[in-house]
Amino acid sequence: MATDNANAGGFGEVSRVRGIVFEYLSFGASVFGLVALGVLLVYVSIDAFDLANASPEWLLTYFLTLVVPFLAFCLYSANDSEVTRRALAALGGGLVAVAALFTAIEAVVAPIPRLNWQLAYLFVVAAPVAAYLAYVGSRGRVAAVGFGLLGRLVGGAAIGLAVGTLFLVFDELVWFLAYTFGVVPAAALYAYGRWRAADRAATAAIPVGLVGLVTAVFLRRVVTVYPSDLVIYLWTIAIPVAAVGAFLVVDRSGRTVGIVVAGLPLTVATAGGFLAAGAGLSAPTVLLVLVLAGVPTAVYVSRVIEVGDGIVGLGLPILLAAGVAAGALIVEAWGVPAPDPWLDLGYVTEAPSRTPEEAGLYPAIVGSVIIIALVAVLSFVLGVGTSVFLEEYTPESGVLGSLTRLLQINIANLAAIPSVVYGLLGLGLFANLLGFGFGTAVTVALTLSLLILPITIISAQEAIRSVPDDLRRGSDAMGATRWQTTKNVVLPEAMPGIFTGTILALGRAIGETAPLIMVGAATTVFSAPSSLFSRFSAMPMQIYAWANFPQADFRYGVVAAGVITLLVILIGMNGTAILLRNRAERGN
């Protein structure tokens, strides 16, 4: 046998080289797209923050005051000498390698445009090491607490800003009346019903709420005297949020802590609102941001202190703030030349302009926030309704079964229709036939909702399908009807998955441009929209408009800043979705 093999013309020969080459080729293919995207993102951040003009001293200052403390914090939390050794080796070795490589390329080939070795070191070595350490560190309690606190501060502030933005379009006086006469009585009835186990009271909550809403719309036409904006927001948003915060901690930590958790942010926010009004800022927005960031933060801090583990982590926001302040101070004191970033506070708070230095994204951001809020509500309701119908209400076989299969195939095909065709649907149906207007929030939101509906449905179906059947059978055995089973068992179990899928789909909606062009959304609007039927712009529309400008400052500076803003919002949304999913998986 052995001789046979040897004679069979290289049958038993194994080519090791071919296998290794193929493995590395396929690995290269896997990272090709990612590396390409990474390089482009590095360039777009350099352009947005004008880092090409940053002096080495400026970079070094902030590296020492901001990056190094952050790395140290993560290393302290990881508390692993092996990780520390590896991180320091990567940072040190990377420094030598990148500097040598860049010097060699510049000497032999040609200088790489707008990239020097300091920046390359930051992006290629320091940023991945920081990401890795943040990941490893967050497995330790200290950094987990730090990131949790940071996430609540940033996320709360973002939600506060978004809510404030919504009231640019929606009438806050109607909301005030609806809240007072509809939401409060309904909530009180529902709470009473649950507390006293009085089913009738809880059932009556919905009709009472509806009557209240109708009353509110009627009263809005009659009543002419209203409290000030600050009082309205305090009464309708700040106090309930604080009450929920207190409710969450009272059980665990007692009444005193509850009062502190609710009272402290409320006091700070109210004071902040009054001070902001004096300083010429928008008092309601300041109040909303402070309350919505403050209450979750206070709840989280009280919980961490209660547990008593990783309290040091609460210092992370202070550490970062101190780093920024120290960096600014050093730059100021020593007169270090600083870059002039395109993406700064003025960029996100000012209107577009013909001159690149004054151009801002504010109206487009407002447009995007309002559109996304509408799309979120529409696609969530329709998506959950459809997936519940397909998963819980229809049989697998029979006439209805084939109808279900038809719906299923139809949804899969809808998901693959190009977005520009949805734009035509919006143009023909919503804008022209139904007369909702060209490029209004209503037209855009309806079009985008239909566009992402298939994605929402498919992910919601997966979430519902992953609820174990035992739970349904258990609920059936208790005599529950189908709706009761759905409401009490299936939806609560599936909700994290549904939220995750919806947020990911919204990420798709926020970046869509082609359907917006087709329904006639404005490329540039110079003031924030004031009603649902005024002409809207959105962030991607503005980016599209600016990308056509011939001036280099627009192409490389202003648009880059817009791209970074859009991507940061997108990453924030997707990050929230992934955190939600991870938390739900850990809960199971």
Add this chain to the structure above:
Amino acid sequence: MTDSTESPDLQRRNGLRRLKEGTYGGLFAACAAITLLTTVAIFVTLLSDAVVFFQEIPISEFLTGTSWSPNPSGGGQAFGVVPLLIGTIVVTITAAFVSLPTGTLTAIYLSEYATSNARSILKPLLEILAGIPTVVYGYFALVYVTPALEATLFPEIGTFNALSASIMVGIMTIPMVSSISEDAMSAVPDELRQAGYGLGATKFEVSTGIVVPASISGIASSYILAVSRAIGETMIVVVAMGAQARMPAVREAAFGVPFINPADVLLESGMTITVAMVQIAGGDLTGGTIPYDSMFALGLALFAVTLVMNVISDIIAERYREEY
């Protein structure tokens, strides 16, 4: 074994509860009906305006005309779809040259070579490629890729060109190929691989000689989906490819077969079907004009092509799927 026909009423059935059940069931059914209505609405919207368009412009002129200028400054509208088709096909093929090999190799790496740790990092990262807004890709192509190509490979490339747009479309569609192909490859049972190893095959031979052929239906359907996505891609080409419907020069080859030099199309600005739609929408939206209706004719063509490709992809995946 009791032969009782009537089951005891375990639920307290009253009118209110039955009403509630029926209402919720009806609401959910209405939601589901909206998805069906969407398809119908798309079809009717496209068809009604497209019919008006084809009453003005005969179908033969639309399909064979070599000039596209819906809103000329001087007059003399022309609605020939051929230049748009050439633009679309060139972009799609070039993008396929990027996405199909890369996506297939990625799928092989993820399914056969990668450790579970590497897979858990790479897979979500690859999904990011499909999640970046397409207008951002278009901006990248225009502002970074085109100058890079100009400085290195093609000094004669235009500011607006099909090549950089196609590369970006290709990169965007990599995850579509890789995720579906990887699912198909992971579904190949391990026994087949073990049998291959038992015959003395190397890992390379098992991957390319057993796993890929066994999952070929999944790979093929992923190719079709990626190509259909590339056909419908809009913003990348709108931003990076410019908006000139040019008919490239048809050259005579040695054997008398006329052909189009790809470089004539790739390095110059051009127009795809989607770009033509966006360009008309930029000017004229109130309806009642021929350019307005022509958008719907183009949309109908796009809708039909992508729908057919999806159905084919479904059929391939269903019919030729190996059952293990």
